[in-house]
Amino acid sequence: MTYYAWLQNYFQNRKSERLGQAFCNDFIKGPWPELFYETDLKKAEVIIGKWLLDNHYMKDMPQVIEQTGY
Numbered sequence: 001m002t003y004y005a006w007l008q009n010y011f012q013n014r015k016s017e018r019l020g021q022a023f024c025n026d027f028i029k030g031p032w033p034e035l036f037y038e039t040d041l042k043k044a045e046v047i048i049g050k051w052l053l054d055n056h057y058m059k060d061m062p063q064v065i066e067q068t069g070y
Contacts, residue, residue, distance in 0.1 A: 001060065001061050002059065002060060002061065003048075003049075003052060003057075003061055006026075006061050010022050018036075018037070018038065018039060018044065019038075019041055019044040019045065019048070020032075020035035020036050020037070020038040020044040020047065020048070021036050021037075023035065023044070023048050024036045026064045026065065027061070027062050027064065027065060028065075029065055034047070035047050035048070035051075
């Protein structure tokens with residue numbers, strides 16, 4: 001899946017989550033409060049874009065992490 005496909009899915013199906021929150025829930029295993037709680041869409045997109053580049057995800061997204069129940 002590409003970033004743009006993931007982003008389109010976010011806008012169509014996940015209106016109850018902030019962008020950074022959705023990204024953290026899907027791809028980040030540890031806490032990342034700066035992104036998780038970011039309310040500005042553009043700032044969240046910049047943070048996500050930098051993370052993707054820094055972690056060599058140029059074409060495809062990482063695998064979605066498994067969600068564990070509490």
